Amino acid sequence: xxxxxxxERKVAAFRDARNWKKFHSVKNLSTAxxxxxxxxxxxxxxxxxxxxxxxxxxxxxxxxxxxxxxDVFMYLLLLAxxxxxxxxxxxxxxxxxxxxxxxxxxxxxxFDKNKRREVED
Ligand SMILES: [Mg+2]
Numbered sequence: 209x210x211x212x213x214x215x216e217r218k219v220a221a222f223r224d225a226r227n228w229k230k231f232h233s234v235k236n237l238s239t240a241x242x243x244x245x246x247x248x249x250x251x252x253x254x255x256x257x258x259x260x261x262x263x264x265x266x267x268x269x270x271x272x273x274x275x276x277x278x279d280v281f282m283y284l285l286l287l288a289x290x291x292x293x294x295x296x297x298x299x300x301x302x303x304x305x306x307x308x309x310x311x312x313x314x315x316x317x318x319f320d321k322n323k324r325r326e327v328e329d
Pocket of ligand 1 (some may be wrong): 244247275276279
């Protein structure tokens, strides 16, 4: 079993042991994912890059990032399971699309949105 599948099943088992699936609509999972992403962003809100670097250098700071990143990832996994979307396939497809949109030779060290190629996604 792929490691991503293994962890997805583990998160689903946690949910099912508490009978929480009934609360996990697409809307609620998407909203929870967004809120957790905001909690991740909140860690560095109003801090300078140097302050963030100093925070990450501490065990407590790393723990904060780790915890919020895990929350984001778990809701993403639950949403993927709900929608029957294989996240590995989804990333592969998106990367292939972005390879066509942003050819490496044209976007080497620069990001000019106007140069972005129009391709179907
Ligand atoms: Mg959180």
